[in-house]
Amino acid sequence: MPVTPQWRAAHDILGKDIAKAARRDGLTITSVSGLVNTNRRYPSVIPVLIDWLKHAEHRVPLTDPFDLDRFRSSIYRALTTIDAMGTEAVPLLMSEFYREPQQSPGTLDAAANALRYLAVPxxxxxxxxxxxxxxxxxxxxxxxxxxxxxxxxxxxxxxxxxxxxxxxxxxxxxxxxxxxxxxxxxxxxxxxxxxxxxxxxxxxxxxxxxxxxx
Structure with a gap:
């Protein structure tokens, strides 16, 4: 799928918040993909990701449900990390399965994979x-x-x-x-x-x- 100006703008907005929080962990990460691909921990970024998951559709210029699905999916993947265990991320990810309209199987799969890692007995x-x-x-x-x-x-x-x-x-x-x-x-x-x-x-x-x- 081609990258649209709206898609780039959405990730730029999120990236600024990620960069600010990541600096507290001694990291220079400026994007959600950077979080997904790093082998470093980023505990200070977890509250930022949780807050974004709650309010993403009100903060970014994405109106197409498919684009919003993909955007949220990237956040799910970034939350698949040890420092999200025991946080609000777990019940929030559970609630993501019942968004309206229902998200795509691929997006739900990203949420399920995050829960597979984060959930406890x-x-x-x-x-x-x-x-x-x-x-x-x-x-x-x-x-x-x-x-x-x-x-x-x-x-x-x-x-x-x-x-x-x-x-x-x-x-x-x-x-x-x-x-x-x-x-x-x-x-x-x-x-x-x-x-x-x-x-x-x-x-x-x-x-x-x-x-x-x-």
């Missing part, structure tokens, strides 16, 4: 509710992975229940392999997808079956 119920909401389509897939990594039977069961939704089927079956040990009772559930029309689903089902204990 006490967030289980809220993550489970999002992961089970089929209206969110493929954008919730990373939340299914988070549930699996918690290592609880409840999380595994939620993911198993979701794989009949084709929007998350291949990834859901893939994520299930991370659960240890995989119960033998899952074998018939996964075998059902060996003949799925989607070749990626068939591949993931085959690989997951190899991990299931007899």
């Amino acid at each position: 006490s967030d289980f119920d809220r993550i489970a509710a999002l992961a089970s909401d089929r209206s969110l389509g493929s954008g919730r897939a990373a939340l299914l992975e988070w549930l699996i990594t918690q290592g609880t039977p409840e999380g595994l069961q939620i993911v198993v229940e979701q794989i009949d939704d084709e929007t998350v089927r291949a990834l859901g079956i893939k994520f299930i392999r991370q659960y240890k040990p995989l119960p033998a009772g899952l074998r018939p559930v996964i075998e059902h997808y060996l003949d799925d029309p989607d070749s990626e689903v068939r591949k993931q089902a085959t690989r997951t079956l190899r991990k299931i204990l007899d």
